[in-house]
Amino acid sequence: MILVRSDAEIHLEEGLTEILVDTDRDVELSLENHSENAQVFIRLKKVGKFHFRTFNYANSSTCYLVWNCLNNPLETQEHHEVMADAKAHVLYAELSKQEVKRDVWMALREPNAHGLVGSSALVANRYHLVQNVVNLAPHTLGEIQNFAVVLKGGDLYIDAIGKIVNGSFKSQSHQQSRAMCFEEGQKSTIIPELIIDENDVQASHAMTIGRMDAETMFYLQSRGLTAKQSTALIARGYLQSMTHFLNDEELNQKLSEELESELAHL
Numbered sequence: 001m002i003l004v005r006s007d008a009e010i011h012l013e014e015g016l017t018e019i020l021v022d023t024d025r026d027v028e029l030s031l032e033n034h035s036e037n038a039q040v041f042i043r044l045k046k047v048g049k050f051h052f053r054t055f056n057y058a059n060s061s062t063c064y065l066v067w068n069c070l071n072n073p074l075e076t077q078e079h080h081e082v083m084a085d086a087k088a089h090v091l092y093a094e095l096s097k098q099e100v101k102r103d104v105w106m107a108l109r110e111p112n113a114h115g116l117v118g119s120s121a122l123v124a125n126r127y128h129l130v131q132n133v134v135n136l137a138p139h140t141l142g143e144i145q146n147f148a149v150v151l152k153g154g155d156l157y158i159d160a161i162g163k164i165v166n167g168s169f170k171s172q173s174h175q176q177s178r179a180m181c182f183e184e185g186q187k188s189t190i191i192p193e194l195i196i197d198e199n200d201v202q203a204s205h206a207m208t209i210g211r212m213d214a215e216t217m218f219y220l221q222s223r224g225l226t227a228k229q230s231t232a233l234i235a236r237g238y239l240q241s242m243t244h245f246l247n248d249e250e251l252n253q254k255l256s257e258e259l260e261s262e263l264a265h266l
Contacts (some may be wrong), residue, residue: 004029012038012062016248021047028053031064038062039246045069050076056088058110064090065245067255073099080117084110084137093242093255094121095262097151104131108140108171118145120242122235122262123154135164135171135201144175146190149182149235151266156188162203163195171198176206180238182231232263239263 002010005023012033019042021027028051031040036059044050044066056062060083068074074096082088094100106115117131133142144160162173177190192205212234220230236259243256 012040014038016041016246016251018251019043020045021050023047027051031055033057033060033062036061039248040064041246041248041251042066043069044074046072047074050074052076052078054080054088054090056080056082056086058084058086061087062089063246064088065242066090066092067242068092068094068096068100069258070096070098073101075101076103078102078104078106080104080106080115082106082108082110082113082115085112086110087114089116089245090118091116091242091245092119092121093239093245094119094123094127095259097122097124099126100128101126102129102131104129106131106133106142108133108135108142109137111137111139113137114141114143116143116145118143118241119147119158120239121146121148121156122151122239123148123156124151125153126155128155128157130159130161132161132163133173133175135162135168135173138167138169138171140168140171142171142173144177146177146179147238147241148177148179148188149238150179150186150188152183152186154181154186154188156186156190158190159193160191160205161193161195162205164198164201164203166197168198169200172202174202174204178207178238179209180234181209181211228264228266231266235263235266236260 014035022045026048030053
């Protein structure tokens with residue numbers, strides 16, 4: 001476990017790296033990876049503004065899971081660079097129920113770069129997210145995936161932008177965002193954007209905002225579940241990706257237990 005209490009630059013190695021951010025200060029965390037199989041788990045316990053940067057060298061492969069369990073609002077700025085034949089997947093798991101503002105930029109700089117940015121969020125406050133994934137070279141693949149459960153008092157706003165610049169032929173940009181609302185008085189806005197300046201590409205987007213209907217809740221409760229248990233069961237289906245993102249069985253089990261504990265208090 002690496003403890004971060006001020007700005008830090010870390011060179012990743014093969015396997016799992018666990019990082020704990022625990023400070024009242026603003027922090028800039030910069031990570032670099034050359035290895036073919038790096039996995040990173042970042043727990044945000046306490047932090048001011050969080051600036052997160054990654055550089056993913058050619059032929060590297062990295063999965064980054066940021067686990068937000070703060071008791072205070074979070075403001076983040078992220079910048080991810082993905083080079084030739086590299087893969088970088090970045091997922092935010094939001095369980096804090098505090099206000100969150102995130103601005104994400106991922107650049108697929110060289111041919112055959114593959115990047116994904118995503119979020120899996122339990123929203124009970126203002127949650128505003130802007131994501132940019134930009135294909136800057138041929139044969140690149142950019143993905144955006146968001147899943148949110150919006151609770152009472154939640155204000156969800158997602159602007160998901162996939163961009164393919166001129167000259168980035170044979171590239172792909174795909175995105176999907178899904179939100180489930182459980183109560184009246186919630187605000188949910190998802191804006192899927194595709195900005196394409198090249199003809200020979202593939203691009204798609206899918207977006208759904210749903211509300212839990214009374215019939216489904218009635219059915220679940222008729223099977224012996226309480227209203228809270230029914231809500232937790234449905235929320236688990238939306239959020240469980242956060243507990244299987246990294247390839248580490250022991251860590252995934254701990255994260256599953258933490259998610260279950262959070263859902264039990266809905």
